[in-house]
Amino acid sequence: MAEKMNPAVVDHLPSFIPVPGHSDWLFNAVVVFLLIVVLVVGNLYFQLHAVPERMAHRTSKVQIEIVAVLALISLFTHNHIYWIIGLLLAMIEFPDFSTPMSSIAQSLERISSRESSALTDEDAAATDAEKIAGKGEGI
Numbered sequence: 001m002a003e004k005m006n007p008a009v010v011d012h013l014p015s016f017i018p019v020p021g022h023s024d025w026l027f028n029a030v031v032v033f034l035l036i037v038v039l040v041v042g043n044l045y046f047q048l049h050a051v052p053e054r055m056a057h058r059t060s061k062v063q064i065e066i067v068a069v070l071a072l073i074s075l076f077t078h079n080h081i082y083w084i085i086g087l088l089l090a091m092i093e094f095p096d097f098s099t100p101m102s103s104i105a106q107s108l109e110r111i112s113s114r115e116s117s118a119l120t121d122e123d124a125a126a127t128d129a130e131k132i133a134g135k136g137e138g139i
Helices: 025-049 051-056 061-077 080-091 098-137
Strands: none
Touching: 025 051, 025 061, 051 061, 051 080, 061 080
């Protein structure tokens, strides 16, 4: 005896409803799609957070360290003000103070070593003159 179908059941089911015992292809497609979307959005998010560091890459070491720390703080705290400050610091080109200061320090070191060698020569000449002058006075 053939079973009669319930009148509430339709003859044709949509294609996204799986047959009992088979896998749900729509669910699998949505899971793969959502994973891809999450990975792409995360990649774009990290690329956006790296913009100040990439801009500061051509600047001095101290400036890139400050910008990197600010970008890291903004990444973990989700406070965008740190990212904006890092972006502004990356845009500003600070003058190079370390190169002239090191040049001045090297020049002063050379001058002081010349003066100290000149002073030792003068001290040696003065002590020789004192010895000669001291010998003749006692008689």
